[in-house]
Amino acid sequence: MESITIDATDLLLLDALQKDASLSNQALAALAHISPPTCLRRVKRLVDGGLIEKQVAILSTDQLAPLLGHGLQAIVEITLERQGEEAQTAFELRVAADEAVQQCYRVSPGPDFVLVVHARDMPDYLALAQRLFTSDANVRNVKAFFSVKRSKFGTRVPLPAKS
Known part of the structure; x- marks a missing residue:
């Protein structure tokens, strides 16, 4: 590019x-x-030039809830046993391929990754946790925070003032 x-x-x-x-x-x-x-x-x-990655529709979770159920939104902190580049890349590729993972961030300090995940219900979340975390021998710690209310959601990147 x-x-x-x-x-x-x-x-x-x-x-x-x-x-x-x-x-x-x-x-x-x-x-x-x-x-x-x-x-x-x-x-x-x-x-x-890659400045616009894609154009998407942002769905209203509040409007969809009566039709599909509220579902569970969770922010999940993941700490790996081995933090080498190869181990981090392998984990990142695996979670990025899972449709339930909406966002994935490598972070520092603290946990190695923070994920934003969406599941239909608690059994669906448990299946996701088994699939992505429990079955991975390199995952040392998982800490999930379940959203009870979304106060703000945005995708806008602040841009400098136009001259």
Whole structure:
């Protein structure tokens, strides 16, 4: 991937897309005060440059709960027995491949990993724990915190002020 430079217009486009990725190209162009073809080229360059990883729909857990059940959201701290690069990479690849793992972070100091996981219910969480933690001989400690209320959820990356 080649190096990419960005300017105030790119920052404006990135910020607008973080707030609402469903904006049409025409609406985005108008917001940035550029022509639609220029806007399309710029957004494609930002995607090709890796600054925009993907565009997704963020679902409302509160609206889905009556239809699918609330489920369990947990933040899980994992400490490995061996912390070498090979052991950490192996664990990371295994948990990243599991659909129940929404986020995975290597952290320091403290535990080696912090995961955000989602399970349908407690039996589903126990199956996840068995699959990802108990069956791994290199997992020394697991500490799970179950969410009782989500006070804030966001995906926006703060960007510098546009000049």
